[in-house]
Amino acid sequence: MAEIALEKVGKTYPDGYTAVHALDLTVADGEFVILVGPSGCGKSTTLNMIAGLEDITSGELRIDGTRVNEVAPRARDIAMVFQSYALYPHMTVRENIGFPLRLAGMDRARAAGKIEETARILDLEGLLDRRPAHLSGGQRQRVAMGRAIVRDPRAFLMDEPLSNLDAKLRVQMRTTISRLQKRLGTTTVYVTHDQTEAMTLGDRMVLMNKGRVQQVGPPDELYRRPHNLFVAGFVGSPAMNFLPAEIQDGALRSVIGRIPLTDRMRNALQRRRGVPRELVLGVRPEAFADPRLGGVHGGAEPCSFTGQVEILESLGAEKLAYLTLDADAAVRSEHLADAFQGRESWSGDQLVARLDPASPVREGDELELVYDPDAIHLFAPDTGVNLTEDA
Amino acid sequence: MTARAGTAARTPSEGRRAERRLGWWLCAPAALVMVLVAGWPVLYSLLLSLQRNDLRFPDRRAWVGLDNYATVLTSPFWWQAFGLTLLVTAVSVVLELVLGMAVAVAMYRTVVGRGLVRTVVLIPYGIVTVAAAYGWKYAWTPGTGWLAGMLPAGEAPLTEHWPAVGIIILAEVWKTTPFMALLLMAGLALVPEDTLKAAAMDGATAWQRFTMVTLPLMKPAILAALLFRTLDAFRVFDNIYVLTNGAQQTSSVSVIAYHNLIGGLNLGVGSTMSVLIFLTVALVAFVFVKGFGTAAPGRDPEGRR
Numbered sequence: 001m002a003e004i005a006l007e008k009v010g011k012t013y014p015d016g017y018t019a020v021h022a023l024d025l026t027v028a029d030g031e032f033v034i035l036v037g038p039s040g041c042g043k044s045t046t047l048n049m050i051a052g053l054e055d056i057t058s059g060e061l062r063i064d065g066t067r068v069n070e071v072a073p074r075a076r077d078i079a080m081v082f083q084s085y086a087l088y089p090h091m092t093v094r095e096n097i098g099f100p101l102r103l104a105g106m107d108r109a110r111a112a113g114k115i116e117e118t119a120r121i122l123d124l125e126g127l128l129d130r131r132p133a134h135l136s137g138g139q140r141q142r143v144a145m146g147r148a149i150v151r152d153p154r155a156f157l158m159d160e161p162l163s164n165l166d167a168k169l170r171v172q173m174r175t176t177i178s179r180l181q182k183r184l185g186t187t188t189v190y191v192t193h194d195q196t197e198a199m200t201l202g203d204r205m206v207l208m209n210k211g212r213v214q215q216v217g218p219p220d221e222l223y224r225r226p227h228n229l230f231v232a233g234f235v236g237s238p239a240m241n242f243l244p245a246e247i248q249d250g251a252l253r254s255v256i257g258r259i260p261l262t263d264r265m266r267n268a269l270q271r272r273r274g275v276p277r278e279l280v281l282g283v284r285p286e287a288f289a290d291p292r293l294g295g296v297h298g299g300a301e302p303c304s305f306t307g308q309v310e311i312l313e314s315l316g317a318e319k320l321a322y323l324t325l326d327a328d329a330a331v332r333s334e335h336l337a338d339a340f341q342g343r344e345s346w347s348g349d350q351l352v353a354r355l356d357p358a359s360p361v362r363e364g365d366e367l368e369l370v371y372d373p374d375a376i377h378l379f380a381p382d383t384g385v386n387l388t389e390d391a
Numbered sequence: 392m393t394a395r396a397g398t399a400a401r402t403p404s405e406g407r408r409a410e411r412r413l414g415w416w417l418c419a420p421a422a423l424v425m426v427l428v429a430g431w432p433v434l435y436s437l438l439l440s441l442q443r444n445d446l447r448f449p450d451r452r453a454w455v456g457l458d459n460y461a462t463v464l465t466s467p468f469w470w471q472a473f474g475l476t477l478l479v480t481a482v483s484v485v486l487e488l489v490l491g492m493a494v495a496v497a498m499y500r501t502v503v504g505r506g507l508v509r510t511v512v513l514i515p516y517g518i519v520t521v522a523a524a525y526g527w528k529y530a531w532t533p534g535t536g537w538l539a540g541m542l543p544a545g546e547a548p549l550t551e552h553w554p555a556v557g558i559i560i561l562a563e564v565w566k567t568t569p570f571m572a573l574l575l576m577a578g579l580a581l582v583p584e585d586t587l588k589a590a591a592m593d594g595a596t597a598w599q600r601f602t603m604v605t606l607p608l609m610k611p612a613i614l615a616a617l618l619f620r621t622l623d624a625f626r627v628f629d630n631i632y633v634l635t636n637g638a639q640q641t642s643s644v645s646v647i648a649y650h651n652l653i654g655g656l657n658l659g660v661g662s663t664m665s666v667l668i669f670l671t672v673a674l675v676a677f678v679f680v681k682g683f684g685t686a687a688p689g690r691d692p693e694g695r696r
Contacts, residue, residue: 012555086586088607089608
């Protein structure tokens with residue numbers, strides 16, 4: 001068990017490329033923290049620096065208050081699970097799991113007991129004498145987990161451990177990892193590019209982009225109160241809708257109608273200086289409702305607009321209605337391009353509404369949607385900052 | 392009816408059979424050349440080894456069965472050469488393996504000037520063996536050689552048995568360590584970087600990572616390299632021919648065969664020796680492939696298990 005503290009930790013390669021800029025983060029003892037972001041954001045580099053597999057070029061890394069920048073990986077007493085599992089192909093499952101114990105010089109009888117116990121926890125008992133080549137992907141993943149937990153390390157580091165599994169197994173292993181971490185109470189840092197995984201797993205999410213932390217907090221907080229356009233776009237599926245908007249006579253003018261500024265928005269905007277007239281409006285798909293089913297709940301007077309349903313996806317528990325907007329309604333922003341890198345194709349001229357499955361809407365319908373204006377976020381187009389949240 | 396059903400069932404494979412036939416046709420020219428240049432000489436020397444066939448006495452040619460084999464296998468010269476060949480092979484291959492591994496790791500891990508390092512290391516392998524052997528010979532010749540000059544005056548190492556053997560081994564090792572290193576470096580690439588990182592995280596020191604992860608995973612490459620080099624070393628000829636020409640009992644089996652065949656013009660006995668060398672080499676290859684499970688070149692090493 002350990003507390004991991006990163007203080008202005010940075011990584012600059014000899015060619016001058018900076019992968020991680022002065023990162024500050026403290027992972028509390030027993031906490032489960034997720035590093036998440038698009039590929040190339042520096043999350044894996046950060047993890048490797050904690051592991052000791054990459055040198056730290058600036059700042060200080062402390063484990064339980066002791067500086068470990070110069071400590072070799074093997075002396076940090078941290079276990080790591082790799083995306084490729086990195087099992088030893090020439091060893092049986094038993095030898096793979098027992099490898100750290102063997103290196104630590106633990107006596108055979110005690111090591112055997114530990115291996116058996118680990119195998120029981122991970123449901124690997126029948127496979128102990130097999131080699132990795134004869135295991136399925138899920139089994140290999142569990143062996144990799146076993147090798148990590150067998151020696152009760154001070155912390156776990158996991159580098160996209162579920163990315164090589166198929167979708168169903170991934171969901172299964174997600175709960176297994178979550179349960180395991182709670183049971184062992186070991187400090188864990190987990191890297192993923194998958195925002196769903198990040199949302200469902202950790203105590204806290206650290207969302208990174210281009211080597212910088214964008215926001216740190218519980219998943220729910222990143223979802224409801226994103227600090228900037230990147231966070232707002234990255235977290236949530238389907239993603240938040242982004243539309244251009246303009247402040248005119250105390251109201252917002254946008255393709256989803258004229259929205260009177262609520263007290264919350266007014267107060268937030270007033271606290272900031274130099275708010276541009278042109279803004280990016282962000283609204284989550286679930287902020288919309290079909291008025292035929294009772295509308296929205298919220299303090300403010302609901303707004304409404306009408307659009308044509310181009311595609312309707314019925315997912316059982318919900319319906320996703322994709323409405324076409326004017327082509328010039330698309331928001332162009334590099335913050336959003338980063339957030340949507342490698343994800344579902346995002347076209348800015350569409351609006352997604354998540355509706356109650358009881359809604360009688362059909363494809364091609366002209367649909368009236370109502371929404372609570374307080375659910376709207378306003379972002380500065382250039383800096384991407386969320387103007388309706390306190391910085 | 393059944394016949395037609397059978398034909399019908401085989402029809403889908405018609406395209407594949409045509410493809411296979413085409414494959415044979417494409418191979419045929421190469422196979423034919425191999426039979427002519429390799430197959431026939433092997434067969435011919437086998438036939439010669441069963442004859443009394445001395446070019447100095449062409450009239451006394453006759454089929455003598457295994458007489459030549461009895462002559463060679465009871466000859467102390469043959470066994471002396473055989474023992475020396477085994478010694479040179481064993482010592483030089485072991486040294487090459489150790490040095491080659493060190494060079495391979497150095498080449499693999501070099502970050503700066505990787506191309507230059509690899510090129511420099513490969514230079515000995517790029518020099519013609521005979522030329523290099525003359526280089527060593529002059530270097531060890533008293534009066535002219537830079538290496539002999541470092542010895543006390545009057546020492547002529549190439550004229551004494553053990554120093555000469557040592558120099559032969561040195562020349563062999565110097566010449567083929569780069570080849571070994573090259574093969575082993577390909578083996579190093581078989582070891583996934585993540586696996587080594589995992590071992591580091593599991594608490595392995597650099598030496599433990601090398602012995603407990605790298606070496607076992609490289610085993611196929613190491614065995615293949617050992618096989619190639621053992622076969623090659625057993626046929627050692629050029630270095631000995633130039634350095635001592637077999638004097639001071641430094642003949643290898645190839646050198647003694649050469650002396651009987653070309654020098655002595657005794658085709659029968661010379662061929663017998665060649666056949667015996669061939670059989671030994673075949674035996675070594677068989678032991679490597681069957682005994683150690685060395686993957687033959689081109690075979691998937693994973694497919695063995």
